[in-house]
Every structure is written in C-alpha cells, then in structure tokens.
Amino acid sequence: MLNRIPAFDYPFYYVEQIENYKDANKYLLEILRQKKNEDPIGRNVSNRGGYQTSHFWSHELFHEFGKIIKPYIEELKKEIRLKDGIQIDVDGAWINENKGFNFNVPHLHPKCHFAVVYYIKFPKNGGAIGFQNPNKAASMFGLMDATDCSHFRHDLDIVPKTGSLLIFPSYFEHYVLQGDNIDTRITCAFNMKINENES
Numbered sequence: 001m002l003n004r005i006p007a008f009d010y011p012f013y014y015v016e017q018i019e020n021y022k023d024a025n026k027y028l029l030e031i032l033r034q035k036k037n038e039d040p041i042g043r044n045v046s047n048r049g050g051y052q053t054s055h056f057w058s059h060e061l062f063h064e065f066g067k068i069i070k071p072y073i074e075e076l077k078k079e080i081r082l083k084d085g086i087q088i089d090v091d092g093a094w095i096n097e098n099k100g101f102n103f104n105v106p107h108l109h110p111k112c113h114f115a116v117v118y119y120i121k122f123p124k125n126g127g128a129i130g131f132q133n134p135n136k137a138a139s140m141f142g143l144m145d146a147t148d149c150s151h152f153r154h155d156l157d158i159v160p161k162t163g164s165l166l167i168f169p170s171y172f173e174h175y176v177l178q179g180d181n182i183d184t185r186i187t188c189a190f191n192m193k194i195n196e197n198e199s
C-alpha cells in the first residue's frame, strides 16, 4: 500500500457553508450599505466593473462577523500547526459586489500570508473563482487530461454557495470569472497575517 506523504502540501481550505451565515450576512450587508452611502463609486483594484469598498476591518460589525468565523480560524491554526503564542491577525477587509459580466483579473494578495473569501451572496449562474497552480512545473507535464489529480492541473475553478468560506495562501494567483447572474454576487475578502512577534 502506498502511503501518501503530504510533501509541500498547500494549506488551502474550503467550508461549504459556515454556521450562522445568515447573521454573518446581516452584519456584512450593513457594512456594504454604509460604505456605498459614504462612497458610491468605490475602489477599482482587480475588479472590472462592479463595486468594491474601501478597507473596513476596524468596523464594529466586522468584529461581530469575526466572532462567527473565529472557530474556523482556530481550526486553521491547528491545521497549519502554528506554534503556541503566535497569532493570526486580520490585515485589510473589503466587500466586492459583481453584477453579471463583471469579473476580477488574476491577482495575488501581497504583504500577508493568507487570503480569505467569504460568500455573502452567490447567485444563480454567478461567476466561479479560479486559481492557478502555483507549481508551474507540475502543469508543464501536460497531464491535465490524463488524470483527475489536481496536482497536475494548470487551474482550478470553485463554484461556491452563499455562506461558503475559502482560505488559501496569498501567493495563489486567482481571479473571478464572468457570470450570467441577474442577482448580484457579493463577497467579503480579507487578508490574514501570521504575527510572530505576538506573545
């Protein structure tokens, strides 16, 4: 029997639907409402079309959202075997709202260790999130049609649902594909930093 050794395995995590996602959405949609009132144009970063808020991670309602997802972050700390006393801090948070045919170009999340995407609303026919394999050598084999093993793939699309949570290393290049959605596709993204100086 072959024993697979997790050699250089990627710490990439997915929760199909978090607990209390309805409360999470209530908090985040209220932040979105406030941000749109303050700034109806929004930011333009990786988004092409759609609306993106400025950063709001100190907002009290984001702290309420933080309480809901804390168990998943604690699980992440165990998964990556983070040593005692080392903290994971949130560093930047924003909300994206895409209508059908809006998309996000390939990008990374620099100056942090993990990127997180939470799906406040994933409408019918919403655009999937796509990831490129950071191991370009594996996809250079050209075996993507010969095997279903994701190791050999060039890219990977994930179709989430409302309440889904994705956590992945910030060096994973990713993008949002165009959807055919009539309702808006709303996500909250944030970055996390491992702070080795915390005690």
Ligand SMILES: [Fe+2]
Residues within 6 Å of the ligand: 107, 108, 109, 115, 174, 189
């Ligand atoms: Fe992103």
